[in-house]
Amino acid sequence: xxxxxxxxxxxxxDVRPVRGEGCYLIGERGERYLDFASxxxxxxxxxxxxxxxxxxxxxxxxxxxxxxxxxxxLGEKFAQRLVDTTFADTVFFTNSGAEAVECxxxxxxxxxxxxxxxxxxxxxxxxxxxxGRTLGTISATSQPKMRDGFEPLLPGxxxxxxxxxEAATAAVDDNTAGFLVETVQGxxxxxxxxxxxxxxxRKLCDEQGMLLILDEVQxxxxxxxxxxxxxxxxxxxxxxAVAKGIGAGFPLGACLATEEAAKGMVFGTHGSTYGGxxxxxxxxMAVLDEVLGDGFLDHVNSIGARLRSALEQLIPNHxxxxxxxxxxxxxxxxxxxxVDSRSFxxxxxxxxxxxxxxxxxxxxxxxxxxxxxESHVAECIEKLSAGARSFAEAAAA
Ligand SMILES: *Cc1c(COP(=O)(O)O)cnc(C)c1O
Numbered sequence: 001x002x003x004x005x006x007x008x009x010x011x012x013x014d015v016r017p018v019r020g021e022g023c024y025l026i027g028e029r030g031e032r033y034l035d036f037a038s039x040x041x042x043x044x045x046x047x048x049x050x051x052x053x054x055x056x057x058x059x060x061x062x063x064x065x066x067x068x069x070x071x072x073x074l075g076e077k078f079a080q081r082l083v084d085t086t087f088a089d090t091v092f093f094t095n096s097g098a099e100a101v102e103c104x105x106x107x108x109x110x111x112x113x114x115x116x117x118x119x120x121x122x123x124x125x126x127x128x129x130x131x132g133r134t135l136g137t138i139s140a141t142s143q144p145k146m147r148d149g150f151e152p153l154l155p156g157x158x159x160x161x162x163x164x165x166e167a168a169t170a171a172v173d174d175n176t177a178g179f180l181v182e183t184v185q186g187x188x189x190x191x192x193x194x195x196x197x198x199x200x201x202r203k204l205c206d207e208q209g210m211l212l213i214l215d216e217v218q219x220x221x222x223x224x225x226x227x228x229x230x231x232x233x234x235x236x237x238x239x240x241a242v243a244k245g246i247g248a249g250f251p252l253g254a255c256l257a258t259e260e261a262a263k264g265m266v267f268g269t270h271g272s273t274y275g276g277x278x279x280x281x282x283x284x285m286a287v288l289d290e291v292l293g294d295g296f297l298d299h300v301n302s303i304g305a306r307l308r309s310a311l312e313q314l315i316p317n318h319x320x321x322x323x324x325x326x327x328x329x330x331x332x333x334x335x336x337x338x339v340d341s342r343s344f345x346x347x348x349x350x351x352x353x354x355x356x357x358x359x360x361x362x363x364x365x366x367x368x369x370x371x372x373x374e375s376h377v378a379e380c381i382e383k384l385s386a387g388a389r390s391f392a393e394a395a396a397a
Contacts, residue, residue: 020043036355044222081288090256094255101137102136163194199234213241307372335362347394352383
């Protein structure tokens with residue numbers, strides 16, 4: 001037998017972390033890495049945050065799981081806090097981002113069904129989008145590497161170019177339920193929606209009774225400097241998928257919706273065995289306490305601006321860098337076409353102890369824990385700069 005016990009769907013690298021300390025990961029042989037990947041925008045409090053660790057330990061000892069047959073005091077409390085701090089009136093808790101998007105898609109379809117317009121099932125999504133790996137969520141992407149061999153996928157999706165309002169407008173027909181869009185595309189290359197594009201989608205939805213579904217699984221939860229990225233656009237969605245940062249490393253997601261948009265989601269229409277269990281809710285509350293605590297968002301904004309300007313200063317000094325993109329601490333450095341971002345990410349990791357993540361459009365994603373300080377910014381810049389120099393030297397040799 002040659003297949004590995006772990007199904008070989010990931011091309012894993014040689015970093016084998018066994019411990020985390022704040023903004024660092026420690027490998028099997030004791031090697032240290034500055035973690036500016038954060039488990040792909042997940043570990044926003046870094047590793048081993050004492051309040052998070054304590055919340056998990058305390059709740060695990062008290063009550064871990066009960067099922068959704070019973071009342072959920074902690075879930076009610078956490079949902080209320082999300083409702084109080086966002087556009088939403090109601091929340092469904094999931095265990096992952098893809099499940100949150102699935103719930104969003106079901107909520108949108110069910111809304112039109114409840115309105116007696118069951119034919120309005122079509123969702124318009126966008127090129128380079130990433131919404132997860134379930135059959136439903138891969139149906140919302142145009143990327144062959146995610147779709148090939150899994151067809152037939154869920155019908156009722158149309159994919160058009162991102163940030164192209166004209167194309168989005170043209171794709172709307174009598175069967176359209178709404179738009180599914182990342183406020184800032186993550187996997188696709190750290191590309192924020194333009195103001196004109198997102199406002200345009202909001203307006204189309206208002207005019208034609210469609211729903212605006214935002215996927216803030218990656219860009220939400222303080223990553224961009226506001227609690228959610230949509231706040232920076234002066235508009236609100238009808239439905240929103242959240243995950244990654246919301247659990248800061250614990251598997252947790254949520255689908256948020258307005259009362260109107262959720263009107264089809266009545267008893268029996270949806271469910272999850274683990275979703276919203278007491279352990280997850282205790283984690284969610286502990287993370288939220290930090291994120292909405294005094295000065296947290298201010299810190300993300302100020303340290304994000306520091307990191308960004310330091311990255312921008314690298315651009316003229318290194319031929320391989322093209323530009324810096326993103327918002328807050330969701331940043332990307334786009335490399336010139338003749339440099340392969342995956343090789344550069346590997347070089348930074350293996351030769352300089354800096355963890356970053358590749359993204360589409362030849363971008364290196366910089367996704368540090370949101371609790372980094374000046375010393376981590378300086379260390380990242382030093383490693384990036386040295387890494388760019390040695391990478392270019394190796395290429396020239
Ligand atoms: C990561 C991600 C998902 C999927 O989340 P999983 O927890 O891996 O299912 C969905 N949407 C976006 C924008 C993401 O970045």
